[in-house]
Amino acid sequence: xxxxxxxxxxxxxxxxxxxxxxxxxxxxxxYDTSLAIVKALPKAGADLIELGMPFTDPMADGPxxxxxxxxxxxxxxxxxxxxxxxxxxxxxDSDTPIVLMGYYNPIYIYGxxxxxxxxxxxxxxxxxxxxxxxxEDGELCLPALKxxxxxxxxATPTTDxxxxxxxxxxxxxxxxxxxxxxxxxxxxxxxxxxxAAVARIKRHTKLPVAVGFGVRTAEQARAIAENADGxxxxxxxxxxxxxxxxxxxxxxxxxxxxVTDLVADLAQGVRxxxxxxxx
Amino acid sequence: xxxxxxxxxxxxxxxxHFGIYGGRFVAETLMPNILELEAAYTAAKADPNxxxxxxxxxxxxxxxxSPLYFAERxxxxxxxxxxxxSDGGAKIYFKREELNHTGAHKVNNVLGQxxxxxxxGKKRIIAETGAGMHGxxxxxxCAKFGLDCIVYMGAVDVERQQPNVLRMKILGAEVRAVExxxxxxxxxxxxALRDWVTNVxxxxxxxxxxxxxxxxPAMVRDFQCIIGRExxxxxxxxxxxxxxxxxxxxxxxxxxxxxxxxxxDDRSVEIYGVEAAGHGITTGLHAASxxxxxxxxxxxxxxYLLMDADGQIAEAHSISAGLDYxxxxxxxxxxxxxGRVEFLSATDDEAVAAFQLCSKxxxxxxxxxxxxxxxxxxxxxxxxxxxxxxxxxxSGRGDKDLASxxxxxxxxKR
Numbered sequence: 001x002x003x004x005x006x007x008x009x010x011x012x013x014x015x016x017x018x019x020x021x022x023x024x025x026x027x028x029x030x031y032d033t034s035l036a037i038v039k040a041l042p043k044a045g046a047d048l049i050e051l052g053m054p055f056t057d058p059m060a061d062g063p064x065x066x067x068x069x070x071x072x073x074x075x076x077x078x079x080x081x082x083x084x085x086x087x088x089x090x091x092x093d094s095d096t097p098i099v100l101m102g103y104y105n106p107i108y109i110y111g112x113x114x115x116x117x118x119x120x121x122x123x124x125x126x127x128x129x130x131x132x133x134x135x136e137d138g139e140l141c142l143p144a145l146k147x148x149x150x151x152x153x154x155a156t157p158t159t160d161x162x163x164x165x166x167x168x169x170x171x172x173x174x175x176x177x178x179x180x181x182x183x184x185x186x187x188x189x190x191x192x193x194x195x196a197a198v199a200r201i202k203r204h205t206k207l208p209v210a211v212g213f214g215v216r217t218a219e220q221a222r223a224i225a226e227n228a229d230g231x232x233x234x235x236x237x238x239x240x241x242x243x244x245x246x247x248x249x250x251x252x253x254x255x256x257x258x259v260t261d262l263v264a265d266l267a268q269g270v271r272x273x274x275x276x277x278x279x
Numbered sequence: 280x281x282x283x284x285x286x287x288x289x290x291x292x293x294x295x296h297f298g299i300y301g302g303r304f305v306a307e308t309l310m311p312n313i314l315e316l317e318a319a320y321t322a323a324k325a326d327p328n329x330x331x332x333x334x335x336x337x338x339x340x341x342x343x344x345s346p347l348y349f350a351e352r353x354x355x356x357x358x359x360x361x362x363x364x365s366d367g368g369a370k371i372y373f374k375r376e377e378l379n380h381t382g383a384h385k386v387n388n389v390l391g392q393x394x395x396x397x398x399x400g401k402k403r404i405i406a407e408t409g410a411g412m413h414g415x416x417x418x419x420x421c422a423k424f425g426l427d428c429i430v431y432m433g434a435v436d437v438e439r440q441q442p443n444v445l446r447m448k449i450l451g452a453e454v455r456a457v458e459x460x461x462x463x464x465x466x467x468x469x470x471a472l473r474d475w476v477t478n479v480x481x482x483x484x485x486x487x488x489x490x491x492x493x494x495x496p497a498m499v500r501d502f503q504c505i506i507g508r509e510x511x512x513x514x515x516x517x518x519x520x521x522x523x524x525x526x527x528x529x530x531x532x533x534x535x536x537x538x539x540x541x542x543x544d545d546r547s548v549e550i551y552g553v554e555a556a557g558h559g560i561t562t563g564l565h566a567a568s569x570x571x572x573x574x575x576x577x578x579x580x581x582x583y584l585l586m587d588a589d590g591q592i593a594e595a596h597s598i599s600a601g602l603d604y605x606x607x608x609x610x611x612x613x614x615x616x617x618g619r620v621e622f623l624s625a626t627d628d629e630a631v632a633a634f635q636l637c638s639k640x641x642x643x644x645x646x647x648x649x650x651x652x653x654x655x656x657x658x659x660x661x662x663x664x665x666x667x668x669x670x671x672x673x674s675g676r677g678d679k680d681l682a683s684x685x686x687x688x689x690x691x692k693r
Contacts, residue, residue, distance in 0.1 A: 056592045057465065057577060059472040060306040066459055078589045104304060105576045109590030131304040131576065135294060156308040158479050163311060181308055182477040 004097040004125045005150050005173040008047060009208040009229060018225035020045055020270045021210050022263055023101065023234030025052035025068035026085050027077025028241065033251040034072070037241075037259050038089050042096045044260035045267025048210075048230065049089075050128065053082050053102030060130045062185040064235040067242065071249060079110045083122040090123030099126040099152060099173070104140065112140055116147045126150035126173045134166045141170050154178050155201055157193075164204045174208040174230060175201055182213070185235025189214045195227035195276070218269030225273035233266055287543035287619050290610060295493020295580075298616060300609035303492040305579045308476045312484075317494045319399050324501075333394055340423070341386050343505065346375045347513035347670070352640040357660045369663035371656060372522070373673040374510050374538060377645065383675030384506060384534045385416040385487060391502035392485045393420040401483035403427045407471040409436055409464035409530065410601030410648065411443025412675055413487030418452035428452035431470040433463035436600045442679050461594040464530075464604045468578050488531025489608030492579030496608050503537025510670055511541055518668055524549040526659065527672035528651040529622070530566065530602035532611045534674035543619060551659065552611060553652045555597035556624035566595035568607045569615050569622040577605075582612040598627040598687055599647035601675070625654035631687055633657060634677060646675035647683065 002010075012019050022041055026034050041049055054069035054077050061069070086098055100119065107115050107129065119127075127144055134141075134153070141151045150173030158181055159167050168175065177197060179189030189211070198209050211224050212232025221231045237259050244258035245251060290297040303313060323329040337343040350371045358368030376384040389406075396404060404426050408414030414430040421428035430447055434456040437444055447454050460466035468491075475484045489496045489503070507525075514522050525542060527535035529552040542548045557565035565571055568583040575584040577592055585593040585605035595605040614620040625633070633653035638644045645653060652671050660669055677684075 055590075056460065057469050059469050059578070060308070060476055062473075063459075070460075073591060103576075105584075105586070105592070106590035108576055109586065109588075130306050131579070133303060133305060133307050133310045135303045135310070154307045156306075158308050158311045160311065167307060178308065181479050183473045186477065 003148070003150055003173065004095065005048065008097050009174060012047060016275055018228055018270050018273060019047035019210065019230035020221070020263070020267050021048040021050060021212070021230050021232040022046040022237060023050040023052060023232060024237060024259070025054055025065065025072050026082045027054060027072030027075055028068040029071050029245055029249060029251050029255070030075040031077065031081055031085065033255055035085050035088055036256050038085065039092060040256055040260045041263060042093060044263035046096070046263055048097045048099060050099045050101045050232065050234070051082065051086065053079065053100055053106055055103040055106055058103060060183055062183040062235060064185045064238045064242070068238045079106050083118050086122040086124055097125040098123060099128060100124055101128040102130070104129050104131050107140060112143055116144055116149060120147060120149060124149065126152050128152045128154065128176060130154070134169065137170055145170060145172060152176055157181050157197065161200070164201065168205045171207065174210050175205060176232065177201060177209055177211045177228070178213045179211050180213050184213055187214050188216065188220060189224070191223040194224055198227045218265045221266045221269035222273045225270045226276050231270055237262060283617065287614065287617065288540060290613065291493060291497050295497070297610045297613035299574065300581050300612040301493055301496055302581050303579060304576050304581065305492045306476060308479060312475070312479050313492050319395060320494055320498050323395055323398055329394065329398070333391060336390055337505070341380045341390065342378065344509045344513070345378050347510060347517060348373045348375050350641050353637065356640055357657065358665070360661055366665045367661055367663065368665055369524070369660040369667035369669040370665065371660055372514070372668065372670045373643070374506060374670055376506060376534065376672060376674045377643070377676035381412070381416045381419050382678065383412040383416065383646065384503060384537060385413045386419070387505055387537065388487065388499045388502040388533060389413070389416040389420050389485060392483070393424055393426070396426065396483035396485070397424060399483065401481060403429070403478065403482045404485050405429045405431065405471050405474050405482055406485045406487060407431045407464065407467040408487060409467070409603055410599065410646070411436065411440040411447065411679060412601060414452070414454070415443050415446050415450070417485050418447040418450035421452060422450045429474070430454050431457050431467040431474070433457050433461070433467045435462040436464065439683055440600055440679055441682070463595065463600070465592065465595070472578070488533040489536045489610060490531045490578060490580055490582065490606060496580065496610055499533050500536045500540055500610065503533050504540050506534065506537035506672065507539065507541030510538060514668065514670070521545055521548060522668040522670045523547070523663070524551065524667065524669045526551040526553065526652050526656060526669065528553050528602060528648045528674065529607060529611060530555065530604050530648065531606070532608040534672050536608060536610060538670070538672045539620060550620045551655060552620050552622045553655045554622060554624040555599055555602035555651055556626040557596035559626055560624060564596040565624070566597040566602050566604060567624045568605060570624050572605070574612065580609045582606050582609040583615070598630060598683060599651065601646065601648040602651065623655050625651040627687065629654035631684055634684060643673065644677035645673055646677045647680045649674045
C-alpha cells in the first residue's frame with residue numbers, strides 16, 4: 001500500500017531533490033491563523049507538513065516549541081480542532097502529506113481507535129509520537145500501521161547500529177533523523193556528521209531519511225539536502241511566527257507572511273543542493 | 280471482578296509494566312540510556328559487594344536503622360477522642376525516617392542511585408526536586424562522592440522552600456529554577472528530562488520517586504524497601520508480631536512504597552496511602568491523582584494523572600511542595616486497581632492541624648508531607664481497637680516548612 005508520503009518522496013526522487021518538511025504547531029497563535037499558514041505552506045515550498053499536536057508537557061522540546069504549544073492551548077486548541085484543521089486543509093489540497101507530531105497522552109485520552117479513524121477521515125498520512133519508542137509499539141504504532149497510517153520514528157545520534165534495526169522495524173513513510181542529542185531548536189547540526197549518519201541509516205533501510213532539529217537557515221538546509229532525502233524545519237518557523245505577534249501574543253497581518261517568507265527561503269536552499277548520488 | 284495475584288510483590292514484568300501501568304514512554308534519544316541503566320542495575324543487584332558497600336554507608340553515613348518509635352502521647356490523645364468505643368484507639372508507632380541524614384527518606388534511594396552512577400562511570404548527576412528533600416539528598420551524596428550536581432526545581436518551589444535551596448547551594452550543587460509550565464515539580468521533571476536528552480553520555484538522572492520510565496519505579500522502590508524491612512523486624516522486637524496497619528503520604532509515593540512493599544503479601548496488614556487534597560478534592564485544586572485523576576501517560580510511565588478532558592496535564596495544588604505532583608508511581612496505580620492499598624486524602628487545613636498537633640504532643644516537627652498521613656491517623660486510629668498496631672511513616676522533618684506553615688496560618692487569620 002503506498003501512501004501520500006511514499007508518493008511524495010518517490011516524486012521528489014524523480015525530480016532529484018530533497019523534501020522540505022515544515023513543522024507548525026496547530027492552533028498557534030490561534031486556529032484561524034494556523035489554518036491560513038498551513039494552507040499557504042505548499043505554495044511557499046513545503047513538500048511535507050508536520051503539524052504539532054499541542055501538549056502541556058513536551059519533554060523533548062525546547063523553549064520555542066514549548067511556548068508555541070502553550071499559546072495554542074491558551075487559544076483553545078484541542079485534538080478535535082487539530083483534526084478539523086487537517087480536514088479543512090485537505091479539502092483544498094489532496095497531495096501534500098500531513099504528519100501529526102506530538103506526545104502520546106492526548107491521543108491515549110482521545111482513544112487510539114477513534115483517533116486513528118478520525119485522523120484517516122481528516123486526511124492524516126503519518127504520525128510522529130515522541131514518547132512512544134519501539135518498546136511500546138503495541139500502543140499506537142501497530143494499530144496505526146494496520147489502519148494504513150505511516151508511523152514515523154525518530155533515530156538519534158544515540159541510536160547505534162545495534163539499536164537501529166529495532167527503531168526501523170515497524171517504521172514507515174520515512175525515518176526522521178534527529179541531528180543532535182538534545183531538545184528541538186537547540187543547536188546547529190554539523191553537516192559532515194549528519195551526512196555520515198544518513199549514510200549509516202541508509203545501510204539499514206530503503207526508507208527516505210529526513211533530518212531535523214536545529215536547522216534554521218537556507219544554507220543549513222542546502223547543506224543537509226545534499227545527503228538527506230528531507231530537511232525538517234520547526235523551531236526557526238515558530239521563532240519568526242512568534243516575532244510577528246503583537247504584544248498580547250495575538251496574530252498580526254504579518255504573521256502568515258513571516259512564516260511563508262522563511263519557508264520560501266528554505267525551499268530555495270533545498271532546491272540549490274547538489275545531490276550526492278546516494279542509493 | 281479483578282483477579283488477585285498470588286503475590287503482589289513480583290512486578291514489574293520485563294518491560295516494566297505493573298498491570299497496564301508503568302512502561303517506558305520516553306524519546307528515542309533516551310532509550311539507549313534507559314537500557315544501559317537497566318543492565319547496570321541488574322548487574323549491581325547481583326553483585327554482593329554493591330549491597331555490602333551500600334549497607335556500610337547506610338549505617339555510618341545515613342544513620343540507619345531509623346528507630347520505630349511508640350508515639351505514646353498521640354496514642355493517648357486519640358484514645359480520649361475515641362468516644363463511644365470503650366477500648367478504642369490504636370497504638371501508634373512512627374517510623375522515624377526524618378532522623379536520617381538530610382532529614383528524610385529520600386537519601387535511601389539517592390545513595391543507591393549514586394553508587395550505581397559511580398559504577399557506570401557517570402560524573403554528572405541531575406535531579407528534579409519538589410520540596411527540596413530529594414535535591415538536598417542528591418547534593419549531599421554528590422558532595423560526599425565528588426560528583427557534579429545540578430538540581431532542577433520549579434521557580435514556585437524555589438520560593439517556598441528557601442532553606443533547602445540554600446542547603447543545596449552550600450553542598451556545592453547548582454540549583455536551576457524552572458520557569459516553564461506551572462513552575463513546580465512536574466516542570467522540574469520535564470527540564471531534567473530535557474537536560475538528560477541533551478547530555479546523554481556523561482549524565483546520570485537521579486529520579487527521586489517511584490515514577491518515570493522503567494527501571495526507575497522498581498529500582499527506587501527496591502532502595503526504599505529498607506523502610507518496610509526494618510519496620511517488620513522492629514515491630515517484631517517491640518510487639519512480637521506484625522503491625523495491623525501502615526499509613527504513609529503519597530506524592531510520587533516512594534516513602535509509601537518503601538514501607539508498604541515488604542508487607543504487601545501479609546494480607547492481615549491494612550495499608551493506607553494518603554494523597555494531598557489541597558483545598559479539597561471537589562474544588563479541583565488538589566494533588567490527589569488517584570482520587571481525582573485517571574490513567575494517562577506522562578514522564579515515561581502510564582499511571583493515574585490529573586488532566587483535563589483533552590489529555591492536557593493539570594496543575595497540582597498542595598501546601599506541601601513534596602506532594603505537589605499531578606501523578607503517582609505506577610505500582611501504586613496498580614495496587615489501587617487491585618484493591619490492596621486503600622487511598623485516602625487530606626486537605627491543606629488537615630495537614631497543618633496534624634503538623635501542629637504532632638509537634639506539641641510528641642516534640643517532633645514533621646514535614647508537611649507526612650503531616651498528611653498523620654491527618655488521617657487522627658480519624659483512623661480512634662476507630663481501631665486498642666491492640667491495633669498502626670505504623671505511620673514519618674518520612675521527613677518539618678524545618679523546611681516553618682515559613683510555609685506560618686504564612687498559611689497568617690492567611691487563615693485574615
